[in-house]
Amino acid sequence: MNGKVVILGAGAVGTTVATYLKRHTCHEVTVFSSDTHTAYSQCGIPFVLEGVIHDFPDLIVRPLDAFVDMGIDLHLETTVKRIDANSQKVISDAGIFEYDHLVIATGSLPFVPPIDGKELDGVFTLHTLSDGMKINSSINDASRVLIIGAGGIGTELAGSLAVRGITVTMVEALPQVLPLTIDPDMALLVQQHLNSLGVLVVTGAHVNSINGKQHVRSVSVQGDTVPTGIVPSDVVIVATGLKPLSGIARDAGYKIGITGGIVTDEHLRVSADGGILDNVYAGGECAEVKEFVTCSPFISRLGSAARRMARVIGENIAGQDAVYPPTLSPNVVVVGEVTAGSVGITSHTATLNDISVVCGISEGRTRAGYFPGGSQINAKLIFSNRRLVGAQVVAREGVKERIDALSLAIRMGATVDDLLEWETAYAPSVSMIIDPVTFAADDAKMKMDGLA
Amino acid sequence: MNGKVVILGAGAVGTTVATYLKRHTCHEVTVFSSDTHTAYSQCGIPFVLEGVIHDFPDLIVRPLDAFVDMGIDLHLETTVKRIDANSQKVISDAGIFEYDHLVIATGSLPFVPPIDGKELDGVFTLHTLSDGMKINSSINDASRVLIIGAGGIGTELAGSLAVRGITVTMVEALPQVLPLTIDPDMALLVQQHLNSLGVLVVTGAHVNSINGKQHVRSVSVQGDTVPTGIVPSDVVIVATGLKPLSGIARDAGYKIGITGGIVTDEHLRVSADGGILDNVYAGGECAEVKEFVTCSPFISRLGSAARRMARVIGENIAGQDAVYPPTLSPNVVVVGEVTAGSVGITSHTATLNDISVVCGISEGRTRAGYFPGGSQINAKLIFSNRRLVGAQVVAREGVKERIDALSLAIRMGATVDDLLEWETAYAPSVSMIIDPVTFAADDAKMKMDGLA
Numbered sequence: 001m002n003g004k005v006v007i008l009g010a011g012a013v014g015t016t017v018a019t020y021l022k023r024h025t026c027h028e029v030t031v032f033s034s035d036t037h038t039a040y041s042q043c044g045i046p047f048v049l050e051g052v053i054h055d056f057p058d059l060i061v062r063p064l065d066a067f068v069d070m071g072i073d074l075h076l077e078t079t080v081k082r083i084d085a086n087s088q089k090v091i092s093d094a095g096i097f098e099y100d101h102l103v104i105a106t107g108s109l110p111f112v113p114p115i116d117g118k119e120l121d122g123v124f125t126l127h128t129l130s131d132g133m134k135i136n137s138s139i140n141d142a143s144r145v146l147i148i149g150a151g152g153i154g155t156e157l158a159g160s161l162a163v164r165g166i167t168v169t170m171v172e173a174l175p176q177v178l179p180l181t182i183d184p185d186m187a188l189l190v191q192q193h194l195n196s197l198g199v200l201v202v203t204g205a206h207v208n209s210i211n212g213k214q215h216v217r218s219v220s221v222q223g224d225t226v227p228t229g230i231v232p233s234d235v236v237i238v239a240t241g242l243k244p245l246s247g248i249a250r251d252a253g254y255k256i257g258i259t260g261g262i263v264t265d266e267h268l269r270v271s272a273d274g275g276i277l278d279n280v281y282a283g284g285e286c287a288e289v290k291e292f293v294t295c296s297p298f299i300s301r302l303g304s305a306a307r308r309m310a311r312v313i314g315e316n317i318a319g320q321d322a323v324y325p326p327t328l329s330p331n332v333v334v335v336g337e338v339t340a341g342s343v344g345i346t347s348h349t350a351t352l353n354d355i356s357v358v359c360g361i362s363e364g365r366t367r368a369g370y371f372p373g374g375s376q377i378n379a380k381l382i383f384s385n386r387r388l389v390g391a392q393v394v395a396r397e398g399v400k401e402r403i404d405a406l407s408l409a410i411r412m413g414a415t416v417d418d419l420l421e422w423e424t425a426y427a428p429s430v431s432m433i434i435d436p437v438t439f440a441a442d443d444a445k446m447k448m449d450g451l452a
Numbered sequence: 453m454n455g456k457v458v459i460l461g462a463g464a465v466g467t468t469v470a471t472y473l474k475r476h477t478c479h480e481v482t483v484f485s486s487d488t489h490t491a492y493s494q495c496g497i498p499f500v501l502e503g504v505i506h507d508f509p510d511l512i513v514r515p516l517d518a519f520v521d522m523g524i525d526l527h528l529e530t531t532v533k534r535i536d537a538n539s540q541k542v543i544s545d546a547g548i549f550e551y552d553h554l555v556i557a558t559g560s561l562p563f564v565p566p567i568d569g570k571e572l573d574g575v576f577t578l579h580t581l582s583d584g585m586k587i588n589s590s591i592n593d594a595s596r597v598l599i600i601g602a603g604g605i606g607t608e609l610a611g612s613l614a615v616r617g618i619t620v621t622m623v624e625a626l627p628q629v630l631p632l633t634i635d636p637d638m639a640l641l642v643q644q645h646l647n648s649l650g651v652l653v654v655t656g657a658h659v660n661s662i663n664g665k666q667h668v669r670s671v672s673v674q675g676d677t678v679p680t681g682i683v684p685s686d687v688v689i690v691a692t693g694l695k696p697l698s699g700i701a702r703d704a705g706y707k708i709g710i711t712g713g714i715v716t717d718e719h720l721r722v723s724a725d726g727g728i729l730d731n732v733y734a735g736g737e738c739a740e741v742k743e744f745v746t747c748s749p750f751i752s753r754l755g756s757a758a759r760r761m762a763r764v765i766g767e768n769i770a771g772q773d774a775v776y777p778p779t780l781s782p783n784v785v786v787v788g789e790v791t792a793g794s795v796g797i798t799s800h801t802a803t804l805n806d807i808s809v810v811c812g813i814s815e816g817r818t819r820a821g822y823f824p825g826g827s828q829i830n831a832k833l834i835f836s837n838r839r840l841v842g843a844q845v846v847a848r849e850g851v852k853e854r855i856d857a858l859s860l861a862i863r864m865g866a867t868v869d870d871l872l873e874w875e876t877a878y879a880p881s882v883s884m885i886i887d888p889v890t891f892a893a894d895d896a897k898m899k900m901d902g903l904a
Contacts, residue, residue, distance in 0.1 A: 012885075041820060044880045052881075058822045303885050304878040330877040341877055368493060370510045400883050401853025404876040405860055411874060412864045421863060424856040425782040425793055426756045428496045429504075431852050433464075433755050 003100030005317060006090050007031045008080055008248065010038040012306035013105035013284035013313070015067070020314030022070040027317070030073040030097055032080050032090070037129045038064065043303060045132035046153075046334075049139075050160035056133055083252035085272065085280075101279045101317045104249050104262060104270065105310075108242035108285040108301075115148075115238075117210030123236045126153055138235050141165055146219045146233040148207050150177035152301075152333045154239035155190060159336035162197035169200045169231050171207055171221050181331050181342045182392045185361070186380055189394045193338040210236055244286040244299060254280070261288030261299045266323045268313050281316065283309035283324075290326040292411065293345045293389045294353050300329040330407040332400045341403035344390035344410045347382060357390075358383045360416075360444025364436030366398045368428035379440040381406070386415045386448060393437075398430075402437055416445045455552030457769060458542050459483045460532050460700065462490040464758035465557035465736035465765070467519070472766030474522040479769070482525040482549055484532050484542070489581045490516065495755060497584040498605075498786075501591075502612035508585055535704035537724065537732075553731045553769045556701050556714060556722070557762075560694035560737035560753075567600075567690075569662030575688045578605055590687050593617050598671045598685040600659050602629040604753075604785045606691035607642060611788035614649035621652045621683050623659055623673050633783050633794045634844045637813070638832055641846045645790040662688055696738045696751060706732070713740030713751045718775045720765050733768065735761035735776075742778040744863065745797045745841045746805050752781040782859040784852045793855035796842035796862045799834060809842075810835045812868075812896025816888035818850045820880035831892040833858070838867045838900060845889075850882075854889055868897045 005021055007014045010033035018029045039062040047053045067074045075094045082091040083102065090097045110125035112118055124135050139145060143166050147154045150172035158170045172179070176187040177194070191201050205223035210216055216236050222228045244261040254270045254277075255263040262270050262282040268289075270280045284306045291298035300306070305327055315322035330343035350357045360381045367374030375396035382390035391406035393399045409419065419441035426433050457473055459466045462485035470481045491514040499505045519526045532544040535554065542549045562577035564570055576587050591597060595618050599606045602624035610622045624631070628639040629646070643653050657675035662668050668688050674680045696713040706722045706729075707715040714722055714734040720741075722732045736758040743750035752758075757779055767774035782795035802809045812833045819826030827848035834842035843858035845851045861871065871893035878885050 041822070041880055043878070044820065044822065047823070047880060052824065053822060061821065302878060304876060307885055308875070325873055328875050330875055332877040332879045332882060334879045334881050339879070339882060343875075343877070368496065369513065370493070370496065370505060371499070372504065398850075398853050400877045400879065401850050401857065404874075404887065405853065405857030407876065408857055408866070408870075408874045409860060409864075412861075412866060412870060414860070414864060418860075418864060421777055422856075422860045423760070423780050423782055423795075423863070424756060424859065425784040425795070425852045426495070426754060427784045427786045427791070427852065428493055428499060429786050430784060430791060433759055435856065 002026045004028045004098055005030070005101045005103065006097050006099035007103040007105060008090070009033055009105035009107055009284065010035060010074065010076065011105060011107050011284060012303045013310045014103070015039050015062070016307055016310030017103050017105070017314045018067065018072045019070065020311065021317060022072060024314070025318050028073070030075070032075045032078050032092055032094070034077065034079055035128055036077055038074070038076060040129050042127070045126060045129065046156040046160040048132060049136055049157065050163050056129055059129065080248060083248060085252045102281070103313055104280070104282040104286060105284045106245040106248065106286045108244050110238065111241045111243045112238050113240055115207055115210055117212065117216065118238065120210055120212050120216045121214055122212070122216035122234060123210055123238065125238050126157060135235070135237065139166060143167070143234045144232055145235045145237065146171065146231055147237045147239055149239035149241065150201065150203065151180060151239060151241060152178065152331070155194065155335045156333055157237060157239065158194055158199045159197060159334070162194070162199045163336055167198070169202065169233070170194070171205050172201070172203045173206055175204045177201060177203065178333065178340060181333070181346065182340060183347045183380060186340065186378060186392045186394050189378055190335055190338060190340050193336055197336045242285065242301065246286050249282065249286070257288035257297045259288045259297050259299050262286055263288050266325070267316050268309055268324050281313045283313050289324060292326040292328045294349070295326060296353070298327065300327050302329050302331065305329050328407050328410060330403045332403060337396050338394060339396065339399035340392070340394045341399040342390070342392045343403050343407045344388070345382065346390060350382065350384065350389070355384050355389070358444050358447050360440040360442065360447065362436045362439035362443060364432055364439060366395055367430060368432065371428045377436050379436045381419070381437070381440045381444055383416055383444050383448070386417070388414050388416070388419065406437070416441055416448065420445060454478045456480045456550055457482070457553045457555065458549050458551035459555040459557060460542070461485060461557035461559055461736065462487060462526065462528065463557060463559050463736060464755045465762045466555070467491050467514070468759055468762030469555050469557070469766045470519065470524045471522065472763065473769060474524060476766070477770050480525070482527070484527045484530050484544055484546070486529065486531055487580055488529055490526070490528060492581050497578060497581065498608040498612040500584060501588055501609065502615050508581055511581065532700060535700060537704045554733070555765055556732070556734040556738060557736045558697040558700065558738045560696050562690065563693045563695045564690050565692055567659055567662055569664065569668065570690065572662055572664050572668045573666055574664070574668035574686060575662055575690065577690050578609060587687070587689065591618060595619070595686045596684055597687045597689065598623065598683055599689045599691055601691035601693065602653065602655065603632060603691060603693060604630065604783070607646065607787045608785055609689060609691065610646055610651045611649060611786070614646070614651045615788055619650070621654065621685070622646070623657050624653070624655045625658055627656045629653060629655065630785065630792060633785070633798065634792060635799045635832060638792065638830060638844045638846050641830055642787055642790060642792050645788055649788045694737065694753065698738050701734065701738070709740035709749045711740045711749050711751050714738055715740050718777070719768050720761055720776050733765045735765050741776060744778040744780045746801070747778060748805070750779065752779050754781050754783065757781050780859050780862060782855045784855060789848050790846060791848065791851035792844070792846045793851040794842070794844045795855050795859045796840070797834065798842060802834065802836065802841070807836050807841070810896050810899050812892040812894065812899065814888045814891035814895055816884055816891060818847055819882060820884060823880045829888050831888045833871070833889070833892045833896055835868055835896050835900070838869070840866050840868070840871065858889070868893055868900065872897060
């Protein structure tokens with residue numbers, strides 16, 4: 001095989017597809033990105049702002065030379081204006097490029113609501129390495145930072161800046177932090193930890209305006225339950241979600257789904273009026289895939305999902321028949337010292353989808369009671385027709401791995417009885433004799449059987 | 453229900469059955485134990501010897517009063533001489549007790565091979581809290597300790613004493629440490645860590661004699677590959693395995709299996725010549741159950757398994773129909789700073805059982821490469837007919853939870869393809885983008901498909 005592959009985007013999907021193709025095929029590979037940097041860890045940015053990671057270049061996991069050495073034709077800071085689907089060409093700042101296979105991995109952009117004053121100096125979003133650098137050079141220990149939005153990025157950032165000693169206020173329109181990924185009872189644990197770090201969390205509140213002449217000076221916040229107030233702020237970070245960068249695909253005639261992402265089939269191929277295209281793929285945050293539990297259209301924000309999609313796209317371009325199955329996209333957010341993880345659907349999503357659920361909860365410790373250094377751990381399991389459909393865990397350790405286990409449990413169709421037969425390991429320094437997850441399953445089963 | 457329940461043994465099974473029955477039934481409950489203490493964490497003893505846990509009483513998870521307050525008739529330091537099965541009576545130091553239900557949870561005793569000098573002062577086994585106290589008062593920072601046996605107890609103890617600064621030699625007859633639970637390649641990682649802590653590990657070697665007049669002075673070690681030598685030793689700890697305390701059951705006419713444990717059915721009932729007995733149960737380290745992968749007779753050493761068996765016995769005495777399914781008994785051993793975990797069968801057990809297997813291995817990190825505090829992590833997955841039958845993980849963090857996930861995977865019948873579809877969560881402070889377990893599955897699949 002010796003065709004031309006053009007990849008739009010040099011994030012996790014773009015670079016992984018390019019690398020895969022260079023390793024396993026003889027294709028010419030050209031990659032475009034509007035970003036200044038590539039192959040860096042977006043998820044690591046809050047840790048640099050916190051001071052745990054020394055500096056931003058530490059987040060670059062692969063130097064540019066590595067791509068050049070592999071023979072990848074990489075164009076950074078380059079805008080792709082248009083895809084000419086008929087002639088199979090991409091029109092960019094750097095010229096016109098033909099393709100045999102096209103991969104759209106343009107990612108996402110922060111969504112900024114139309115708030116008065118959003119263009120003032122000192123107002124940022126946090127998406128790229130450059131964003132992180134700008135924020136870093138704008139804050140100092142005396143800064144008062146206001147974060148709009150308490151999703152994953154907002155809460156991680158609030159935790160990081162608070163640990164650094166900065167005065168942080170976080171404003172969230174919905175009545176809880178992390179509203180898309182965990183239930184209110186579990187979110188309260190995260191909110192309490194943020195409070196303990198000194199973060200003022202204002203939920204159920206809107207930002208009316210960002211105030212200042214050239215530079216932000218304050219933010220007007222209107223609460224559902226709190227009085228309207230003016231919060232003095234030196235820096236404002238807008239973290240109100242992301243929108244898929246799918247415009248260029250839409251302009252080319254490719255189908256866009258209700259999520260705003262590019263519709264893909266199980267091979268991650270895009271479709272147009274004439275049906276599914278055999279040589280155009282989309283992956284990552286610009287692509288709409290299927291969620292595992294509900295089978296609804298879904299956009300996965302995860303680097304791990306991106307890597308899997310890239311592998312599927314790479315294998316398909318290499319002539320294999322690879323499939324990207326519906327995704328659970330298990331999620332962990334590290335807020336200060338606490339990790340909050342979730343997989344599958346929340347109670348709220350269940351209600352939206354008319355799925356009747358029974359929840360089991362438990363509170364335990366990550367190590368034997370007498371062992372130093374352990375942490376409180378809270379687990380919540382969500383069952384529908386006795387089958388696990390969602391799980392949430394909050395603790396200072398052991399969260400990611402338990403969420404992983406429960407991700408497998410959901411995918412394999414585990415019932416509450418399977419979870420009760422599940423044997424877990426024990427040593428005083430790393431666990432309780434019976435894992436807290438087992439107790440949560442026990443709680444759910446008692447409710448199902450009408451015993452609780 | 454208002455019958456008489458007699459329980460032989462006040463370990464994890466005995467106390468849990470007693471507590472369950474007092475909570476859920478009106479039975480009279482009498483418990484006998486030859487031990488001086490009860491309701492303590494056996495697994496915590498090495499950590500007291502290490503100095504991580506302050507003192508032995510910290511390991512007592514429930515005070516004696518708690519059992520008295522519940523109305524449990526608890527007899528410590530009491531020998532039960534005989535079960536009279538016909539008249540349903542137990543004959544003990546403390547008198548004769550009738551029973552309607554009998555629970556045999558006598559546990560195990562250390563197996564000490566017939567070595568010359570094993571009765572000298574300074575030679576110990578480590579099984580009870582009292583054993584721990586005796587060892588603790590016999591060692592000081594100048595001690596030279598020799599441990600015979602590199603199983604779970606021996607390696608944990610070697611790690612603990614080495615961390616405390618004591619000179620430790622460990623002698624193991626088989627060619628690797630942890631021979632019953634992990635494969636040689638994974639065991640080497642544990643052995644290297646022991647070496648790094650200053651422990652001299654001599655594998656493939658036998659102890660010919662323990663030498664001294666009244667008190668041990670040295671140990672004669674004869675190696676397969678090392679020259680015979682005299683190792684000066686102030687303290688010798690024999691950790692060459694455990695044997696089930698099933699003599700009293702054998703004498704009562706109950707069936708004993710090839711493991712030396714009391715044969716139980718799926719309800720954990722024992723059997724005699726006349727068949728299964730409806731009112732006599734055995735659980736814990738004196739009971740023979742079924743191993744999950746091979747369905748072979750098996751004795752589980754785990755406190756977590758004991759707790760599950762106790763629950764099943766308690767429910768059955770309470771009139772329910774509870775079943776103890778074949779067990780995987782996932783296992784973790786904490787050796788210094790390293791945790792070694794395993795579940796299912798090893799390559800060696802597979803060979804013994806004529807099971808043909810394919811193994812996948814991987815080496816990764818527990819956190820993003822740029823994130824401080826992470827650890828090397830090694831994973832090994834063992835497949836038979838593409839189905840997971842065993843797993844081993846060695847690292848400084850995240851071992852127990854991964855072993856738990858793989859315990860569930862084996863129980864649910866996960867194939868290599870299921871493990872490759874398994875989605876894991878990612879945050880730089882708690883994981884790699886793709887979990888090392890996934891890479892091990894990938895490695896195994898490549899071997900199965902003839903690509904590696």
